[in-house]
Amino acid sequence: MRKASEMNFGEKCIIKDINDMNPSYKRILEIGFTPGQEIQLVNTSIFNDPLTFSLRGTLIALRKNQADSIIIN
Amino acid sequence: MQDTALIYLIGPPNSGKTTLFNIFSGKHFKTVNYPGSTVEYSSSDFLDKFEIKAKLFDFPGLISLNPDSLDEEIVVESLFNNSKNDCPNLILVTADSSQITRHLLLTKQLIDAGFNVVLVLTMKDILFRKNFKINTEKLSELLGIDVVSINGRTEDGIDLLVSAIKKNLNKPKAFPNPDKLKEFKTKDSLIKTFENIEQIASKVIEPINIDIEKANNQLNILNPVLREYSQKPDELTLKIDKILLHKYFGFIFFLLMMGAVFTSIFWLAAPLMDLVDSLFSSLANYASNSLGNNWYSDLIADGIISGTGAVLIFLPQILILFLILGLLEDTGYLARGAMLIDKPLSKIGLNGKSFVPMLSGFACAIPAILSTRTISNRRERLLTIFIIPLMSCSARLPVYVLLIAFLTPQDKPWLAGFFLSFVYLVSIILSIIVAYVINKFNKNLIKSDDNSSFILELPTYKLPKLKNVLRNSYENSKEYILRAGPVILILSLIIWFLTYFPNYSPQIEKEGLSEDEVILLENSERLANSYAAKIGEIIEPIMLPLGFDWRIGVSLITAFAAREVFVSSLALIFKITEEENIQTSLLNAMREAKIESTGEKLFTTSTSIGLIFFFIFAMQCISTLAVSKKETGSWRIPILQLIIFTSTAYVSTFLVVNFLRALGIN
Numbered sequence: 001m002r003k004a005s006e007m008n009f010g011e012k013c014i015i016k017d018i019n020d021m022n023p024s025y026k027r028i029l030e031i032g033f034t035p036g037q038e039i040q041l042v043n044t045s046i047f048n049d050p051l052t053f054s055l056r057g058t059l060i061a062l063r064k065n066q067a068d069s070i071i072i073n
Numbered sequence: 074m075q076d077t078a079l080i081y082l083i084g085p086p087n088s089g090k091t092t093l094f095n096i097f098s099g100k101h102f103k104t105v106n107y108p109g110s111t112v113e114y115s116s117s118d119f120l121d122k123f124e125i126k127a128k129l130f131d132f133p134g135l136i137s138l139n140p141d142s143l144d145e146e147i148v149v150e151s152l153f154n155n156s157k158n159d160c161p162n163l164i165l166v167t168a169d170s171s172q173i174t175r176h177l178l179l180t181k182q183l184i185d186a187g188f189n190v191v192l193v194l195t196m197k198d199i200l201f202r203k204n205f206k207i208n209t210e211k212l213s214e215l216l217g218i219d220v221v222s223i224n225g226r227t228e229d230g231i232d233l234l235v236s237a238i239k240k241n242l243n244k245p246k247a248f249p250n251p252d253k254l255k256e257f258k259t260k261d262s263l264i265k266t267f268e269n270i271e272q273i274a275s276k277v278i279e280p281i282n283i284d285i286e287k288a289n290n291q292l293n294i295l296n297p298v299l300r301e302y303s304q305k306p307d308e309l310t311l312k313i314d315k316i317l318l319h320k321y322f323g324f325i326f327f328l329l330m331m332g333a334v335f336t337s338i339f340w341l342a343a344p345l346m347d348l349v350d351s352l353f354s355s356l357a358n359y360a361s362n363s364l365g366n367n368w369y370s371d372l373i374a375d376g377i378i379s380g381t382g383a384v385l386i387f388l389p390q391i392l393i394l395f396l397i398l399g400l401l402e403d404t405g406y407l408a409r410g411a412m413l414i415d416k417p418l419s420k421i422g423l424n425g426k427s428f429v430p431m432l433s434g435f436a437c438a439i440p441a442i443l444s445t446r447t448i449s450n451r452r453e454r455l456l457t458i459f460i461i462p463l464m465s466c467s468a469r470l471p472v473y474v475l476l477i478a479f480l481t482p483q484d485k486p487w488l489a490g491f492f493l494s495f496v497y498l499v500s501i502i503l504s505i506i507v508a509y510v511i512n513k514f515n516k517n518l519i520k521s522d523d524n525s526s527f528i529l530e531l532p533t534y535k536l537p538k539l540k541n542v543l544r545n546s547y548e549n550s551k552e553y554i555l556r557a558g559p560v561i562l563i564l565s566l567i568i569w570f571l572t573y574f575p576n577y578s579p580q581i582e583k584e585g586l587s588e589d590e591v592i593l594l595e596n597s598e599r600l601a602n603s604y605a606a607k608i609g610e611i612i613e614p615i616m617l618p619l620g621f622d623w624r625i626g627v628s629l630i631t632a633f634a635a636r637e638v639f640v641s642s643l644a645l646i647f648k649i650t651e652e653e654n655i656q657t658s659l660l661n662a663m664r665e666a667k668i669e670s671t672g673e674k675l676f677t678t679s680t681s682i683g684l685i686f687f688f689i690f691a692m693q694c695i696s697t698l699a700v701s702k703k704e705t706g707s708w709r710i711p712i713l714q715l716i717i718f719t720s721t722a723y724v725s726t727f728l729v730v731n732f733l734r735a736l737g738i739n
Contacts, residue, residue, distance in 0.1 A: 009320075018260070020260050023524040023526070024524070024526045024528065025260070026139055026141075026258065026260075026263070027136070027137075027139075027141050027526070027528055028528065029260065029263045029264065029267075030136050030137040030139065030178060030263060031136060031175065031528060031530070032174065032175040032178075032267070034263075034264055034267040034268075035264060042306075042311065042314065043314060043318045043320075043323075044320060045318065045320065045323060045324065045412065045413055045416070046320060046321055046323065046324040046413075047416035047417070049415070049416050050412055050415050050416070050425070050527055050529075052314075052318070052412065052531060054306050054311075056172065056174050056175050057171055057172060057305060057306055058172055058175070058306060058530055058531075058533075059306055059310070059314070059530065059531040060528065060529070060530055060531070061408075061412040061415075061527070061528070061529045061530075061531055062526075062527060062528045062529075063415070063419075063526065063527045063528075066526060066527070066528065
C-alpha cells in the first residue's frame with residue numbers, strides 16, 4: 001500500500017482511497033483528493049515538507065503526515 | 074415578502090467572490106487571493122443601477138459546509154443558526170469555471186441543505202484560453218438552479234446575473250435543514266457527491282471550435298481525455314514554480330525576497346518620514362512665532378500640531394508595507410511563502426498560515442491578529458496571536474529611528490540603515506525564541522487538541538492589479554489613522570497639559586536676561602513643577618536601575634497608549650518647538666540632558682540600546698490588548714502578554730544596560 005507522501009518528484013499516480021483514520025481526511029477529500037483522481041507531485045521544498053500536488057487543474061500544498069492519508073495505486 | 078431581502082455571497086477561496094461583491098456594491102475591496110483575506114464579512118446595498126432592493130453580504134471563503142477554521146465556522150453559523158427572519162432569501166455561490174469539479178462541492182451542499190441558490194461561474198476567460206467552455210443551460214438543468222457565467226474583469230454577464238437575482242428573489246423563502254450537515258460529514262457521501270459532480274462536469278464542459286483543425290482533433294477526444302485537458306494546471310505557473318519553488322534555491326529566494334521587502338520599506342519610507350517631520354515642525358514654528366509667547370500658542374504648536382505630526386510620521390511605512398504585501402499577495406507568491414516556511418514554523422508550534430499574519434504584524438498588530446482566523450488549529454492560532462505583538466510594528470519605527478540617530482556618529486549616516494536592519498533581525502530572532510519557549514513550557518497556557526494541519530491552495534501566478542493594491546493599501550492606512558490617530562492626539566494633549574500645569578506662569582528673575590533666555594528659563598521652571606514631574610518622581614525608583622530618569626519614565630508610560638507617542642512625549646518634555654527640525658532639536662536636547670539627582674548624562678550608548686530592547690519586547694499598545702481579548706475570547710492571553718512581554722522588556726533592558734556598562738560602554 002503506497003501513500004502519496006512516498007511519491008517521487010514529478011511522478012503521476014491515481015488515488016485509490018483516503019484513509020479515514022487521519023484527522024484531516026475530510027478536508028483532504030473536500031479539497032478534491034478523491035479516489036480515481038490523478039495527482040502529480042510537483043514540488044518538494046527544501047525540508048521535504050509540505051508537498052505540492054497538482055490535482056484537478058490546481059496546485060495544493062499539504063503536509064507530509066496529511067499526504068500519508070492518500071493511498072495510491 | 075419582508076422589508077429587506079438578504080442575499081449572501083458565498084464561495085470557495087479564490088473563486089472571484091470579492092470581485093463580484095465589488096461590482097455590486099461599488100466598493101473596491103481587494104480580490105481574494107490568499108484564503109481568508111476577507112476576514113470579516115462585509116455588507117452593502119446594491120448600486121442603484123442594478124435596481125435590486127436587497128442587502129448583500131460578503132463572507133470569507135468556504136470550501137465546504139464542514140467548517141475547518143474559525144473563519145469557516147462563522148460562515149456556516151451565519152447560514153444555519155439564525156432566526157427565520159435573518160435566513161437569507163438567496164445565496165449567490167461562486168465557482169471558478171476552470172476549477173469546477175472542486176468548486177461545485179459547496180454548491181451541491183448548499184442546494185442539498187435546501188437553500189435558494191444561484192450559481193455564478195467566474196473566470197470563464199481562463200477556461201476559454203484552454204479552449205473550453207461550460208454549457209450553462211445544461212448545468213442549470215442538471216443542478217436544478219439558475220446558473221450564470223460572468224467575467225469579473227469586463228463585467229460581461231452581469232446583466233444576466235441581475236435578472237436571475239430578481240427572478241429568484243420572487244421565490245418564496247427557503248429554510249435550510251441543519252440535519253443535512255451531519256450527512257455531509259461522512260466519507261461515503263463526500264465521495265458520492267464528487268462522483269456526481271464529475272458526471273455533471275463531463276456533460277457540461279465543451280470544447281470551443283475555434284478553427285477546423287482543432288475542432289477535428291477535439292471531436293476525436295473522448296470525455297475522460299477531455300476532462301484531463303480542461304484540468305491541467307496553468308502552464309506558466311508550473312514553469313515559474315520550477316524556479317521560485319526549486320527544492321534548494323526556492324528557500325534561498327524566499328529569504329532574499331523577505332530581506333528585500335524589509336530593506337525597501339526603510340529605504341522608501343525614511344525620506345517620506347523626514348518630509349512629514351520637517352513639514353510639521355515648520356508648521357509648529359510658524360504657529361508659535363505668529364501667536365507669541367502665551368499658553369494657547371504653546372497648546373497649538375506643542376500640543377496640537379506636533380501631536381498630529383506624531384500621528385502622520387509613521388504613515389509612510391504602513392502605506393509602503395501594505396503596498397508590498399498587497400503586491401506579493403496579488404501575484405500569488407504569499408501563499409507559496411506560507412508553504413515554504415510551514416516546516417520551520419511548525420517546529421516552534423506555529424503554522425505556515427501564521428506567516429502572513431506575522432508579516433502584517435510588521436505594519437500593525439491589530440489587522441494581523443484579525444487575520445489569524447484562517448489558522449484552523451486553535452492552539453496554533455492562539456500562539457500566533459500571542460507572539461504577534463513582538464513583530465516590530467510601524468509604531469516602533471519612529472522610536473528606533475530617533476534612538477538610532479542618537480547612536481549613529483553624525484559623519485556616518487549610512488550606519489543608521491544597518492543598525493535598523495539589525496534591530497529588526499534581533500527582534501525576529503527574539504520572537505522566535507519566545508514562541509519556542511512559550512510553546513515548550515506552557516502546554517497548559519493554550520489548551521487545545523493537537524490536530525495541526527496545513528492544506529493550502531497555491532493560486533495561479535497573476536500580474537497584480539495595481540488599482541486594487543493601491544486602494545487596499547489606502548484603506549488599511551486610513552483605518553489605521555482613524556483608529557490610532559485620535560488616541561495619539563488626545564494623549565499628546567494630556568501630556569502637554571501635564572507638563573504645562575499647574576505652574577503655567579512661573580515667577581522668575583527677568584533682570585539682565587534676554588527674551589529668549591526668559592522663555593527658556595520659564596519653560597524649565599514650569600516643567601520642573603508640573604504634574605508630569607510629580608508622576609515621574611513616583612516612578613523614578615523603578616527607572617533608575619535602567620539608567621532612566623523620570624522624563625523617560627513618563628514617556629514610557631504614555632507609550633502604553635501607542636508606542637510612537639514616546640517620541641512626541643520626549644519632544645514635549647524637552648520643550649522642542651524651535652529650530653528647523655523636530656528630530657535634530659530633540660537629538661540636541663537629548664545630548665545635553667542629565668539626570669537631575671546624579672548629574673550623569675541621561676542618554677548614553679548603553680541607555681539608548683537598553684531603550685531599544687525595551688521597545689522590542691514591551692507590550693505597550695492598549696488597542697492590541699483589546700483586539701487580543703476580543704479574538705481569544707478572554708482576558709487570559711492579553712493579560713499574559715502584558716505581564717510576560719513587559720517584564721521581559723524590563724529585565725532585558727536592565728541586563729543590556731548593565732552588561733554594556735560592565736564592558737565599559739557607558
